[in-house]
Amino acid sequence: MDNAPKLEKLLEDALVSISSTTGLERLDKIRIGVLGKKGSLTAALRGMKDIAPKERPLFGKRVNEIRDAVTKAMDEKISALEEVAKKERLKQEHIDVTLPGTKHSIGGLHPLTQIYYETRDIFVSMGFEIMDGPEVEYDKYNFEMLNIPKDHPARDMQDTFYVTPDIVLRTHTSPVQIRTMLRKEPPIRVIAPGRVYRSDDVDSTHSPIFNQIEGLVVGKDISFANLKDTLNRFLKEFYGKDTKTKFRPGHFPFTEPSAEVDATCAKCGGSGCGVCKGTGMIEILGCGMVHPSVLAGCGIDPEVYTGFAFGMGLDRLATIKYGITDIRLLFENDIRFLSQFK
Ligand code: DAH
Numbered sequence: 001m002d003n004a005p006k007l008e009k010l011l012e013d014a015l016v017s018i019s020s021t022t023g024l025e026r027l028d029k030i031r032i033g034v035l036g037k038k039g040s041l042t043a044a045l046r047g048m049k050d051i052a053p054k055e056r057p058l059f060g061k062r063v064n065e066i067r068d069a070v071t072k073a074m075d076e077k078i079s080a081l082e083e084v085a086k087k088e089r090l091k092q093e094h095i096d097v098t099l100p101g102t103k104h105s106i107g108g109l110h111p112l113t114q115i116y117y118e119t120r121d122i123f124v125s126m127g128f129e130i131m132d133g134p135e136v137e138y139d140k141y142n143f144e145m146l147n148i149p150k151d152h153p154a155r156d157m158q159d160t161f162y163v164t165p166d167i168v169l170r171t172h173t174s175p176v177q178i179r180t181m182l183r184k185e186p187p188i189r190v191i192a193p194g195r196v197y198r199s200d201d202v203d204s205t206h207s208p209i210f211n212q213i214e215g216l217v218v219g220k221d222i223s224f225a226n227l228k229d230t231l232n233r234f235l236k237e238f239y240g241k242d243t244k245t246k247f248r249p250g251h252f253p254f255t256e257p258s259a260e261v262d263a264t265c266a267k268c269g270g271s272g273c274g275v276c277k278g279t280g281m282i283e284i285l286g287c288g289m290v291h292p293s294v295l296a297g298c299g300i301d302p303e304v305y306t307g308f309a310f311g312m313g314l315d316r317l318a319t320i321k322y323g324i325t326d327i328r329l330l331f332e333n334d335i336r337f338l339s340q341f342k
Contacts, residue, residue, distance in 0.1 A: 004062070010040050011066045018073045024081055027074065034070055041067060108342035112211060112330055115318045116193055119213055122237045123191045126230065128215070131192040133176035139166050141175035145297050147253035154253055159199045169197035173214035174254060177290070177309055180216055181298035186305050187219035193314065204326040211314035216290070218300060218307030224257070224289060227308035231261055231287060239266045239321065246281060255288025255309055267323040275323055282320055285312035 014034045021027045034041050045063050048056055109117070120130065139162075148154045158171035176192035184190075192214040200206040217226065228247060236243050243264045250260035263284045265276035272278040287310035292302035315327050322341075324330070329337050 007044055007062055007066060011069060014070045015073055018077050027077055031074055111318055111341040112314055116314055122234050128189050128191045131176050131180050131190040133179050133192055135170055135195055136163060137168055137170035137175050139168050141178045142168050142170050145178045146174055147291055147294060161197055161199055171198050172196050172311060173212040174311055176214050177216045178298060181300055186300060189217050191215045207327055207331060213312055213314055215310040218305055220305060222306045222308060227287060231310060235263045239263060250286060252286055252288055254291050254294050256291045258288035261285050261287060266320050285310055
């Protein structure tokens with residue numbers, strides 16, 4: 001049985017290469033090399049015809065045993081290699097649960113939005129509705145119908161961006177008064193928040209874009225006392241119940257009489273500080289009784305109805321409330337600044 005030693009050598013070689021293999025790919029090559037169509041064991045089997053017939057059964061049996069032995073060794077090796085690979089993977093995917101997690105920071109509302117919501121809620125609680133108006137506005141509504149004709153000096157104070165000779169970026173939210181009165185019958189009780197534009201250079205107290213809130217009340221027997229009461233209530237609610245107010249005579253073309261309102265400085269509580277320039281009071285808003293010709297221009301009979309209006313800078317409400325000395329902070333969107341208001 002000349003072929004027998006060859007067969008045993010084949011088995012030995014196969015087992016040695018299987019056990020020394022460290023990769024699954026290499027193992028597959030070995031399998032093909034031994035058990036494949038052109039493999040060594042298959043070749044040995046083919047050589048059976050050269051063996052004496054009586055020795056063939058024994059030889060065949062041995063070939064089968066060897067095939068089984070090689071297959072078994074392969075399977076064992078595959079399991080072992082897979083085990084090693086799994087351990088390696090687990091090592092890499094290992095999570096240290098004691099490490100601090102990844103922090104996902106949650107956003108917050110911009111301080112101006114918060115201030116607007118507070119203001120809105122106070123006025124809504126007094127029965128006001130919210131009105132909206134366009135930022136690109138007719139000159140007629142922004143100026144003309146508010147008693148500011150083409151040659152009026154108030155136009156210089158609110159120098160604006162003209163889109164066409166008849167269309168401007170609104171310089172204040174007051175044109176929403178006109179839009180409201182043209183659209184609604186009294187009684188009217190609205191506030192109108194929004195962005196306004198003036199051709200101002202940017203500095204710590206000026207910005208070409210800022211925000212205002214307009215207020216308008218029109219009805220029968222609306223008096224200056226109603227105006228004072230409404231604004232006093234708002235300012236006490238907004239800045240605190242100890243807030244004092246001062247109504248100073250002022251001038252606005254669309255109100256008569258007009259007033260400017262100061263309130264106790266929210267920063268120092270009235271003792272005087274850098275924010276209120278030592279006066280203890282700070283100017284907050286402009287207001288007045290709606291001018292009869294403005295009412296009439298909107299088709300509301302000034303003999304029957306009266307009204308009051310007010311306008312205030314939202315940015316100003318915020319800077320005073322928080323003691324912010326530079327309004328640019330409100331527009332720069334620096335997260336270090338904004339995150340203080342969460
Ligand atoms: N529109 C004025 C401004 O921007 C503010 C203002 C003053 C509004 C008096 C009013 C008002 O409604 O009655 O300077």
